[in-house]
Every structure is written in C-alpha cells, then in structure tokens.
Amino acid sequence: MQFALLISVLVALLLSAFLLLTHVQSFFTIKTQEILQTSALTNQQIFKSLPERITTKDTIVTTEGDKQQKxxxxxxxxxxxxxxxxxxxxxxxxxxxxxxxxxDQKSPNLYLANTNSPLVIVGDTRLEGNSYLPKQGVKAGNISGNYYQGSSLYYGRVIESEATLPKVDQQWISYLERLSNGSLLNEEHSISLKKELKHTFYKQGQNISSPSTIILGDEDIAGNITIQSAIQIIVHSTAKLEGVILIAPSIIIKDNVKGNLQAIATKKITVGKGCYLSYPSALILFDQNKIKNTTEGTTSQNKEPDFTISKNTLIEGSVVYLKKQKDTQNRIKTHLKTELGTEIIGEVYCEGNIDFQGIVRGSVYTRQFIANQSGSIYLNHIYNGKILNNPIPNYAGLPFINSKNSVAKWLY
Structure with missing residues (x-):
C-alpha cells in the first residue's frame, strides 16, 4: 500500500514537472517572439526614417495602444x-x-566641375564608372616625357558636368561650423582625458575638451566620445581610437595609426604613412581661412597643401575639403594632396584643388585637379591617379541632397 502511494506521488510530481516545463517553454517562446517582433519594429523605425534623413532637436515619442516608439x-x-x-x-x-x-547607376565615380577646361590624364591614370566632366572632355597628355599608358581614355561613360559640385546638406555644413567654432569647448558635462574610456552610443555623448594641445599616446578610447582642442590634436600610433570624433584647428595623425575615427579641422590635417582608418572613418577640413589677395607665384602659401595624406595609407570612408568662402581666383593652390600609394575606399569631396596620385575606390568630387611635377604646376591634370569602382556594395557616405540613404554601421 505504501509502495503504491509512493508511486502515485512520484507520478504526480513528474506530471506536475512536465506541465510546469511545458508552461515555461511556452512562456519563453512567447517572450522570445515578442522580443524578435519588437526588435524588428525597432529596425523598421530606422529604415522608415531613411528617405527623409531629418535631424531632430528632441526625441519624437509616439504611442499606439500598448506600444511606445521613440x-x-x-x-x-x-x-x-x-x-x-x-x-x-x-x-x-x-x-x-x-x-x-x-x-545608384547615375552616381558619379568622378565629378569634375565645369571650369571650361578639359581633364588631362597622364601616366598610369585610370577612370572607371561614371565620369562627369566639362564639355571639353578628357584627353591624354604627358608630363616630363611620361605619356598616358591606358588603351582607352575612360572605362565607363562620360556625362557633362555643371559649374558647381553636387550639393551636400546645408544643415550638415552648419553643424560642422558649430563644432569647428568650439561649441563643445565650454560644455558643462566635459570629462577628463583618461588612459581608458568606453561609452555606449545608446547614451548621450561624452566630451573631452581643452584650450591647449591634446596628445593621444597610449590612450584606449572607444564609443560616443568627442575630443576637442582649441589648438591641435596629435594622434600617435600607440593610441587606440574606435568611433571617436576629433575636433581641432589642426589635426596630425602620425605614421602607422590604426583605428576608426572622424577628424574635423579648420586649418590643417596631416595623415602620416602606413595608416589604416577603417570604415566608417572621415577626415574633414572645413577651411574657414579668409581669402588673401596674394599674387599667384611661388609663395609658401601656394606651395604647402592644407590637407595631406601620405603614402601607403588606407582610409575607408570620406575625405572632405570644404571652403567657407568660395575662391575661384587662386588656381594653383593645392588644398588636398593624396600621395602615390594612398588608397581611399569611399569618397573624396574637394571644393578646391586636389593633387591626386593615389587610388580611390568609389567617388571623387573636385573643383579642379592639379599636378605638381618636375618643378611645374599642371592644371586639371591627373598623374598616376586611379578612380575605380567601389567594392563595398551598400556603401553609405556624405549627406548629399536629394539622395537615397542607407545604414552605414550599426552602433553599440
């Protein structure tokens, strides 16, 4: 009798455990489905915002039944x-x-503003994809006996360009101007520079600011952090930067720096040899210098570039030179120089003159090319520069007006 009672109790316990397990599994299945559905809705909200790409000063909150969206x-x-x-x-x-x-299929690989001057290509230059050029087109040339080596002048199609470059969002320009004018230097919530800093993008950004030069040597900084100096920022190869924004009048990135960063300067950007900045990185020089009435000669102002990327450096993202005051008179000043052996996967946007000798896998937008070779200056010449198709299928870059948008990177 006792044995039968024991068996009955054990059977009851097993049945109860089975029912409890079934209930728990059902509960977790429902919760998992809710999490997956909520996650999908969160993604959909981002995708729905892509066509407009508007910036909001405040969080937009909407409520539908028991669902709240931000x-x-x-x-x-x-x-x-x-x-x-x-x-x-x-x-x-x-x-x-x-x-x-x-x-898209009409997007430029090369966009050269129409200054009523043809593009001249020399040496190992190669143009792929859509080339938007002045009505004078493209022709082969030579520099110091070095002739164009290609079998065709271009490998794609040529479309006539306008006198101005495709426009980027003016709100973005205003945002850059506020940053470069020191909007973060007097932030009440600034934090101190430490050897190690991590900060999630799900929270409000942290700011590090200083009225003096900031030198990043052995720091390990990652996340939603902005570093701003009123004078200069110097980055050494021993620094580890991931997702960080640097802001200063002058930014120097030393040889062999590796990381993921965005640099915004107003006077000068120098990138050393052997650097690797992974996607999505950006180098932006927003030139706010007043235009000086100088003669076009051999002055140091005309000779020294504002923005230099040295050889054997790879940048995945955007390289940008913007001018607050448009200047069409100084035709021989080199504003942006990419040395032979540099590679940019993404886009180059230059509102001035670019001395282009590297490789761009993506797009180049410029007012004018310039080649400084053998002691002479050649206008609208490309010498050994290559503009090739972008290998990143869903590349997302600069905020051009009237453009479609896509996700460049999911943040953490």
Missing amino acids: LFTNYHGAWTKVFSQIETHHQKIKKTALIGSTF
Missing part, C-alpha cells in the same frame, strides 16, 4: 546617427545606427 536623429561627424526605441509588453529594445547617402 526616435531621435542628429549628425555625427560625416554621417547621421539615428536612435530608435520600441517598448511593448514590458519589452524595451533599442537600436542606433549611422546612415548616409547611397549610390
């Missing part, structure tokens, strides 16, 4: 940062991403 967008260097949150059934999912303009 959306916040603002500029983050060369890209737009979107924060999305969905809360439903006591589940809260947050996502944040960088978005930028995408390319």
Whole structure:
C-alpha cells in the first residue's frame, strides 16, 4: 500500500514537472517572439526614417495602444546617427545606427566641375564608372616625357558636368561650423582625458575638451566620445581610437595609426604613412581661412597643401575639403594632396584643388585637379591617379541632397 502511494506521488510530481516545463517553454517562446517582433519594429523605425534623413532637436515619442516608439536623429561627424526605441509588453529594445547617402547607376565615380577646361590624364591614370566632366572632355597628355599608358581614355561613360559640385546638406555644413567654432569647448558635462574610456552610443555623448594641445599616446578610447582642442590634436600610433570624433584647428595623425575615427579641422590635417582608418572613418577640413589677395607665384602659401595624406595609407570612408568662402581666383593652390600609394575606399569631396596620385575606390568630387611635377604646376591634370569602382556594395557616405540613404554601421 505504501509502495503504491509512493508511486502515485512520484507520478504526480513528474506530471506536475512536465506541465510546469511545458508552461515555461511556452512562456519563453512567447517572450522570445515578442522580443524578435519588437526588435524588428525597432529596425523598421530606422529604415522608415531613411528617405527623409531629418535631424531632430528632441526625441519624437509616439504611442499606439500598448506600444511606445521613440526616435531621435542628429549628425555625427560625416554621417547621421539615428536612435530608435520600441517598448511593448514590458519589452524595451533599442537600436542606433549611422546612415548616409547611397549610390545608384547615375552616381558619379568622378565629378569634375565645369571650369571650361578639359581633364588631362597622364601616366598610369585610370577612370572607371561614371565620369562627369566639362564639355571639353578628357584627353591624354604627358608630363616630363611620361605619356598616358591606358588603351582607352575612360572605362565607363562620360556625362557633362555643371559649374558647381553636387550639393551636400546645408544643415550638415552648419553643424560642422558649430563644432569647428568650439561649441563643445565650454560644455558643462566635459570629462577628463583618461588612459581608458568606453561609452555606449545608446547614451548621450561624452566630451573631452581643452584650450591647449591634446596628445593621444597610449590612450584606449572607444564609443560616443568627442575630443576637442582649441589648438591641435596629435594622434600617435600607440593610441587606440574606435568611433571617436576629433575636433581641432589642426589635426596630425602620425605614421602607422590604426583605428576608426572622424577628424574635423579648420586649418590643417596631416595623415602620416602606413595608416589604416577603417570604415566608417572621415577626415574633414572645413577651411574657414579668409581669402588673401596674394599674387599667384611661388609663395609658401601656394606651395604647402592644407590637407595631406601620405603614402601607403588606407582610409575607408570620406575625405572632405570644404571652403567657407568660395575662391575661384587662386588656381594653383593645392588644398588636398593624396600621395602615390594612398588608397581611399569611399569618397573624396574637394571644393578646391586636389593633387591626386593615389587610388580611390568609389567617388571623387573636385573643383579642379592639379599636378605638381618636375618643378611645374599642371592644371586639371591627373598623374598616376586611379578612380575605380567601389567594392563595398551598400556603401553609405556624405549627406548629399536629394539622395537615397542607407545604414552605414550599426552602433553599440
């Protein structure tokens, strides 16, 4: 009798355990589905914001039944940062991403402003994809006995360009101007520079600011952090930077720096040899110098570039030179120089003159090319420069107006 009672109790316990396990499994299945659905809704909210790409000063909150949605967008260097949150059934999912303009079949690989002067290509130059050129077109030339080596002048198609470059978003220009004018230098919530700093993109950004030069040597800094100096920032190869924004009048990136960063300067950017800046990185020189009435001669102002990228450096992202005051008179000043052996996967946007000798896998937009060779200056010449198709299929870059947008990177 006791044995039968024991068996009955054991059977009852097993049945109860089985029912409890079934209930728990069902509960977790439902919760998992809720999390997956909420996560999908969070992604959808970001994707729905792509066509407009507007920045909001405040978080937009909407409520539908038991579902609350939050959306916040603002500029983050060369890209737009979107924060999305969905809360439903006591589940809260947050996502944040960088978005930028995408390319289509008509997007330029080369856009040279129409200054009524043909493009002259020399040496191992190669042009692929869509080349937007002045009505005078492109022709082969030579520099010091070095002739164009290609079998065709271009490998793609040629379209007539306009007198001005494709426009980027004016709100983005205003954002860059505020940053470069020191809008973060007097922030009340600035933090001190430490050897190691990590900060998630799901929270409000942290700022490090100084009225003097900032030298980044053995620091390990990652996340939603902006570093601004009123004078200069110097980055050494021993520094580890991931997702950081640097702002200063002058920024020097020493040889062999590796990382992921965005640099915004107003006077000078120098990138050393053997550097690797992974996607999405950006180097932006927003030149606010007043135009001086100098004669076009051999002055140091005309000879020394404002923005230099040295050989054997690879940059994945955007390289940008902007001028606050448009100057069409100083035709021989080199504003941006990419040395032979440099490679940029992404886009180069230059509102001045570029001495282009490296490789760009993506797009080049410029007012004028310039070649400084053998002691002479050649206008609208490309010497050994290559503009090739972008190998990144869904590349998202600078905020051009009237452009489609895509996610460049999901943040953490």
